[in-house]
Amino acid sequence: MTDILFALFIFTLSAFLGFELISKVPPTLHTPLMSGSNAISGVTIVGAIVVAGEAGSPLLIGLGVLALVLATINVVGGFLVTDRMLRMFKKRG
Amino acid sequence: METFIQVAYLVASVSFIIAIKLLGSPRTARIGNWLGSLGMLLGIVATLFYKAVVRYEWIGIGLGIGTALGAWMALSVKMTAMPQMVAILNGFGGAASALVAAAEAERSFLEPTLYPSAFTLLTIGLSVAIGMVTFSGSFIAFAKLQELITGRPVMLPFHHLQSLLFLVLSIGTVIALTVAGGAPLLYGTGAASFLLGLWIALPVGGADMPVIVAFLNSLSGLAAATTGFVLNNYLLIVSGTLVGASGLILTHIMSKAMNRSLWNVLFAAVGKGGEVGAVTDKAVRSTTAEDVALMVSYAKEVVVVPGYGMAVAQAQHAVKKLMDALITRGVEVRFAIHPVAGRMPGHMNVLLAEADVPYDRLCEMERINPDFPQVDVVLVIGANDVVNPAARKDPNSPLFGMPILDVDKAKTVIVLKRSMNPGFAGVENELFYQQNTYMLFGDARRSLEAITEALKEI
Numbered sequence: 001m002t003d004i005l006f007a008l009f010i011f012t013l014s015a016f017l018g019f020e021l022i023s024k025v026p027p028t029l030h031t032p033l034m035s036g037s038n039a040i041s042g043v044t045i046v047g048a049i050v051v052a053g054e055a056g057s058p059l060l061i062g063l064g065v066l067a068l069v070l071a072t073i074n075v076v077g078g079f080l081v082t083d084r085m086l087r088m089f090k091k092r093g
Numbered sequence: 094m095e096t097f098i099q100v101a102y103l104v105a106s107v108s109f110i111i112a113i114k115l116l117g118s119p120r121t122a123r124i125g126n127w128l129g130s131l132g133m134l135l136g137i138v139a140t141l142f143y144k145a146v147v148r149y150e151w152i153g154i155g156l157g158i159g160t161a162l163g164a165w166m167a168l169s170v171k172m173t174a175m176p177q178m179v180a181i182l183n184g185f186g187g188a189a190s191a192l193v194a195a196a197e198a199e200r201s202f203l204e205p206t207l208y209p210s211a212f213t214l215l216t217i218g219l220s221v222a223i224g225m226v227t228f229s230g231s232f233i234a235f236a237k238l239q240e241l242i243t244g245r246p247v248m249l250p251f252h253h254l255q256s257l258l259f260l261v262l263s264i265g266t267v268i269a270l271t272v273a274g275g276a277p278l279l280y281g282t283g284a285a286s287f288l289l290g291l292w293i294a295l296p297v298g299g300a301d302m303p304v305i306v307a308f309l310n311s312l313s314g315l316a317a318a319t320t321g322f323v324l325n326n327y328l329l330i331v332s333g334t335l336v337g338a339s340g341l342i343l344t345h346i347m348s349k350a351m352n353r354s355l356w357n358v359l360f361a362a363v364g365k366g367g368e369v370g371a372v373t374d375k376a377v378r379s380t381t382a383e384d385v386a387l388m389v390s391y392a393k394e395v396v397v398v399p400g401y402g403m404a405v406a407q408a409q410h411a412v413k414k415l416m417d418a419l420i421t422r423g424v425e426v427r428f429a430i431h432p433v434a435g436r437m438p439g440h441m442n443v444l445l446a447e448a449d450v451p452y453d454r455l456c457e458m459e460r461i462n463p464d465f466p467q468v469d470v471v472l473v474i475g476a477n478d479v480v481n482p483a484a485r486k487d488p489n490s491p492l493f494g495m496p497i498l499d500v501d502k503a504k505t506v507i508v509l510k511r512s513m514n515p516g517f518a519g520v521e522n523e524l525f526y527q528q529n530t531y532m533l534f535g536d537a538r539r540s541l542e543a544i545t546e547a548l549k550e551i
Binding site: 003004007010011014015016017018019021022023024025026027028029030031032033034035036037038039040041042043044045046047048049050051052053054055056057059060061063064065066067068069070071072073074075076077078079080081082083084085086087088089 | 109110112113114116117118119122123125126127129130133136137140141143145146147148149151152154155156158159160162163164166167168170172175178179182183185186188189190192193195196197199200203212306307310313314316317318320321322323324325326327328329330331332333334335336337338339340341342343346430432437438439440442443446447449452455457
């Protein structure tokens with residue numbers, strides 16, 4: 001039970017932190033912010049590694065590897081495409 | 094080793110927090126993105142040290158394929174296709190979260206000693222449900238933006254009733270799964286929420302697109318967070334929640350820009366026909382590129398209003414060339430950016446940045462609206478609903494109440510448009526029939542090139 005409460009505790013505080021973090025973002029950065037945070041939401045890759053890496057039945061491995069491929073595309077594609085966008089913004093100082 | 098992993102997760106979480114913070118300011122955004130990717134790398138490496146993780150060959154295959162595909166997609170995508178790129182990546186993230194939760198559930202169902210608690214079953218159900226809604230919703234958004242299906246709102250008979258049914262089914266199966274467990278209920282949850290995602294995204298079109306894209310982004314974070322509860326993984330909980338919460342703020346900013354609630358965007362599709370009043374008998378005045386060149390060359394200030402049409406025609410570079418030509422002639426040029434112009438938050442800003450338009454020339458709606466009466470010429474490039482005066486004047490219009498760019502108050506308005514078809518919302522635009530409005534029909538990029546060409550002759 002304490003485990004669950006602790007997790008809920010972290011969840012709640014993170015939610016408030018997330019609300020506060022991006023209160024004033026200029027519209028120019030809306031897209032990069034979205035695609036950057038989208039890449040961060042690919043953090044589920046960590047869960048996919050655990051699932052794909054554990055010993056298990058072929059079904060489990062299949063689910064795990066598929067999850068891992070999708071999450072990796074999300075992470076790698078997300079960070080790279082965000083950087084491509086931000087590079088354009090940066091050209092003028 | 095467990096301590097090392099948790100410390101690494103803590104560091105990764107902090108780097109994500111700082112990354113999101115840095116992404117909010119133009120000066121630091123790029124560093125923020127890098128910091129985020131480093132945090133992710135740290136999280137991945139740390140996870141490889143889990144005792145239960147033994148099958149490195151599968152991990153290598155998964156990471157390899159994913160990296161290759163992700164890098165290829167990111168490096169080959171055109172800037173004009175950015176909204177669909179974000180949508181599809183988002184969908185993959187949601188699907189991954191759902192699959193991880195499903196795999197965890199399968200494992201525990203197979204081994205009776207591991208049978209999960211009701212709370213774990215609840216989080217598994219939520220994770221699968223939210224992940225699947227994210228996946229199918231993003232997929233529809235992608236298909237709409239890629240024009241695989243129509244970008245207009247799609248409404249089936251009794252659409253909202255069906256959506257409601259799938260919502261109730263999704264919640265019901267999650268509750269049943271929590272109580273009873275078992276693979277059939279797990280897959281039932283997946284199927285119901287998959288349909289729910291489709292039904293939510295189908296009626297959304299046009300100017301509502303940025304709202305749904307931002308909302309789905311938020312959901313993908315929430316899906317990761319619930320998966321974190323399933324695995325009892327704090328890194329997932331923290332970062333997923335951060336993305337979910339910040340995405341919700343962005344969604345709020347977008348819906349506020351349309352003076353509507355998220356609920357209204359999801360469940361009240363604008364312009365499913367009707368309402369196309371009796372304005373069709375009115376005449377518009379069309380003009381030529383040469384005339385436009387003459388008008389802009391004698392203007393003191395020209396304001397450009399870009400919309401989705403500019404993205405479709407890939408006209409951003411042509412706009413930049415025209416801007417340069419005008420500036421060398423001493424004409425002041427600014428860009429008026431409506432918050433929901435385009436198909437994702439900040440869409441126009443990205444395209445204009447790609448074309449090297451300095452961002453101090455981009456003006457937000459609130460800042461530029463009071464200036465319109467003094468502006469000599471406004472060039473509306475493929476924007477429609479965001480400049481429709483009916484939003485201000487006509488209480489019967491579906492757009493009524495949405496803040497717009499007051500271009501109708503400018504001295505002269507030139508609208509670059511492919512044809513007289515109404516905008517995405519399917520609503521007539523009286524701006525086109527105004528005394529001071531001229532229509533320049535044709536592909537926006539060619540029209541702009543023709544104007545720039547004609548300017549040289551003057």
